[in-house]
Amino acid sequence: xxxxxxxxxxxxxxxxxxxxxxxxxxxxxxxxxxxxxxxxxxxxxxxxxxxxxxxxxxxxxxxxxxxxxxxxxxxxxxxxxxxxxxxxxxxxxxxxxxxxxxxxxxxxxxxxxxxxxxxxxxxxxxxxxxxxxxxxxxxxxxxxxxxxxxxxxxxxxxxxxxxxxxxxxxxxxxxxxxxxxxxxxxxxxxxxxxxxxxxxxxxxxxxxxxxxxxxxxxxxxxxxxxxxxxxxxxxxxxxxxxxxxxxxxxxxxxxxxxxxxxxxxxxxxxxxxxxxxxxxxxxxxxxxxxxxxxxxxxx
Amino acid sequence: xxxxxxxxxxxxxxxxxxxxxxxxxxxxxxxxxxxxxxxxxxxxxxxxxxxxxxxxxxxxxxxxxxxxxxxxxxxxxxxxxxxxxxxxxxxxxxxxxxxxxxxxxxxxxxxxxxxxxxxxxxxxxxxxxxxxxxxxxxxxxxxxxxxxxxxxxxxxxxxxxxxxxxxxxxxxxxxxxxxxxxxxxxxxxxxxxxxxxxxxxxxxxxxxxxxxxxxxxxxxxxxxxxx
Ligand code: SF4
Ligand code: SF4
Ligand code: SF4
Ligand code: SF4
Numbered sequence: 001x002x003x004x005x006x007x008x009x010x011x012x013x014x015x016x017x018x019x020x021x022x023x024x025x026x027x028x029x030x031x032x033x034x035x036x037x038x039x040x041x042x043x044x045x046x047x048x049x050x051x052x053x054x055x056x057x058x059x060x061x062x063x064x065x066x067x068x069x070x071x072x073x074x075x076x077x078x079x080x081x082x083x084x085x086x087x088x089x090x091x092x093x094x095x096x097x098x099x100x101x102x103x104x105x106x107x108x109x110x111x112x113x114x115x116x117x118x119x120x121x122x123x124x125x126x127x128x129x130x131x132x133x134x135x136x137x138x139x140x141x142x143x144x145x146x147x148x149x150x151x152x153x154x155x156x157x158x159x160x161x162x163x164x165x166x167x168x169x170x171x172x173x174x175x176x177x178x179x180x181x182x183x184x185x186x187x188x189x190x191x192x193x194x195x196x197x198x199x200x201x202x203x204x205x206x207x208x209x210x211x212x213x214x215x216x217x218x219x220x221x222x223x224x225x226x227x228x229x230x231x232x233x234x235x236x237x238x239x240x241x242x243x244x245x246x247x248x249x250x251x252x253x254x255x256x257x258x259x260x261x262x263x264x265x266x267x268x269x270x271x272x273x274x275x276x277x278x279x280x281x282x283x284x285x286x287x288x289x290x291x292x293x294x295x296x297x298x299x
Numbered sequence: 300x301x302x303x304x305x306x307x308x309x310x311x312x313x314x315x316x317x318x319x320x321x322x323x324x325x326x327x328x329x330x331x332x333x334x335x336x337x338x339x340x341x342x343x344x345x346x347x348x349x350x351x352x353x354x355x356x357x358x359x360x361x362x363x364x365x366x367x368x369x370x371x372x373x374x375x376x377x378x379x380x381x382x383x384x385x386x387x388x389x390x391x392x393x394x395x396x397x398x399x400x401x402x403x404x405x406x407x408x409x410x411x412x413x414x415x416x417x418x419x420x421x422x423x424x425x426x427x428x429x430x431x432x433x434x435x436x437x438x439x440x441x442x443x444x445x446x447x448x449x450x451x452x453x454x455x456x457x458x459x460x461x462x463x464x465x466x467x468x469x470x471x472x473x474x475x476x477x478x479x480x481x482x483x484x485x486x487x488x489x490x491x492x493x494x495x496x497x498x499x500x501x502x503x504x505x506x507x508x509x510x511x512x513x514x515x516x517x518x519x520x521x522x523x524x525x526x
Contacts, residue, residue, distance in 0.1 A: 014441035019479045043488050045439040049431070056432070057331075057410070062500040063435070066493060100331065106503045113499035114492040163389040172393050198352050198388030205450070206423040207384065210356050214386075243470065282477045 006134055007037035009077040009122065011067060013086035013235075014046050020083065020235025022279025026264035027082055027127055029278055033271040034135060034143060038080065041071045047081075047089040061103060062110035064093040069111060069118040078123045080130060082264075084160035084234035091124040126161050128233050128263060132177045137184045145272030146294035147186035153266070154192040154227035155179045156218065158199060158237040172196070178231065178263055185270045186297070190225040194218050199240045215240050216248045219256040229259040229287070231266065238262060242285055259287045269294055314371045321373040321411065328407035338404065340397040341365045347391035347401050357381040361391050361401050364408075377412045381405075383424045426453045436497060439487030444471070444480055 016024040031038045044067050048060040081087040097104045097120050155178040179189040204211030232238045242260040249256045268278045275292045329335040347361040348354045359379045391401040430449040452460040474480035
């Protein structure tokens with residue numbers, strides 16, 4: 001692998017320290033394998049998520065901006081935010097601060113209370129987009145040590161990453177970046193029509209019947225298409241899809257159990273990372289052990 | 300809030316006083332949304348409703364929300380379950396042919412509804428947001444265990460709350476077993492700094508207008524709102 005060419009600031013987000021810890025482990029492993037720098041923002045705080053944004057506007061932008069300010073101090077690097085919700089909130093904060101001078105003034109004033117200031121230059125990036133655009137699928141394929149042959153993924157993009165802040169793909173109805181990536185690495189991907197349909201997010205907590213309906217639809221479709229796993233880009237999507245499978249199987253009257261992975265886990269396998277470093281022990285719906293042992297790439 | 304009798308005695312084309320006040324507050328919020336003014340251009344095509352994954356569970360569809368606003372009836376929107384059923388998935392906003400920021404408009408309506416205390420105190424979405432905000436204000440990071448514990452306790456009566464909490468125990472234990480839940484919160488070092496930012500921002504934000512409003516019901520849960 002070439003010497004590090006690119007360095008990124010890293011905003012893990014609260015979920016990656018708890019429910020989504022496998023995402024944190026596998027993301028770090030992938031970046032390390034590719035020789036990319038990932039510098040965690042020192043003492044970052046919760047971005048506030050949509051829950052905060054819908055209640056107190058100025059406050060939510062101000063606490064989110066603290067992270068941008070702290071990152072700036074550490075150097076002018078793009079900020080990688082793997083949780084779709086953090087990605088959305090940070091990207092929205094940056095854009096609103098750039099487009100709304102009145103809000104900017106208020107946030108600057110709030111930050112000044114802590115002797116911070118923020119230029120808001122650094123871009124907010126989702127790791128999938130970084131890997132596909134900055135590294136490139138061809139490069140990733142060249143760096144692969146193993147083949148994902150035999151895997152058949154349903155690539156699930158969810159909503160927060162694809163829609164509101166327009167990530168890299170012009171097609172917000174049917175993105176293909178993850179599909180293209182895994183196909184290049186030897187896996188098959190199913191033609192998953194619900195790939196950007198919402199899983200319900202926090203509705204699973206506040207309005208469970210609706211949350212279960214939406215998630216059941218996603219699982220049902222993936223199982224019917226013969227997927228061996230659903231691959232996600234967000235800790236909350238992963239959580240909703242994985243942790244309610246018993247309940248959903250019971251209400252659907254058909255077995256809807258299916259492993260749900262973070263895209264960095266199979267990617268890490270392909271790049272030859274040690275499976276033990278990719279957080280598979282945190283799966284509640286286990287991944288069959290033999291599927292972790294892959295054939296050499298190109299064999 | 301708008302008494303029905305008041306509304307029925309209005310001259311055609313006139314809005315009742317309370318509706319004018321709500322409208323004022325809403326339009327102030329709309330102004331702050333980049334592109335918010337496109338609201339005028341709704342052609343009532345229903346694309347938003349057709350694209351919404353949860354419109355089946357709403358009492359007013361997203362299209363109707365826009366229609367009611369234009370007909371001068373924010374009051375009924377604020378009392379609907381629609382604003383709380385929205386999952387913020389942005390499908391409507393992405394597809395709207397007139398570029399209307401429906402999701403952000405629903406956020407604005409949520410804020411107005413909360414500012415005015417229109418919903419029951421133990422309404423799930425409020426309690427969740429509030430539990431989340433408290434956790435973040437105190438620790439600087441979210442602590443799911445503490446937040447959810449509070450949520451399950453507070454969304455109902457104390458006794459039922461305990462039952463609710465116990466029903467969540469298997470999920471929690473499962474997460475624990477897989478190393479995915481913390482028993483204790485993690486506090487950031489710069490918590491004082493963060494709290495200073497929050498305090499200052501709260502000062503700046505304090506709503507200018509404050510209008511008295513009685514909660515519509517003391518019932519709890521989703522049954523407490525909408526029709
Ligand atoms: S979006 Fe969620 S995970 Fe990300 S920082 Fe905010 S609360 Fe934490
Ligand atoms: S799919 Fe669900 S968890 Fe994922 S971003 Fe959308 S609402 Fe959030
Ligand atoms: S999609 Fe847009 S234009 Fe069509 S009804 Fe909804 S808000 Fe109006
Ligand atoms: S953002 Fe809300 S209203 Fe719009 S489609 Fe999604 S759930 Fe429906």
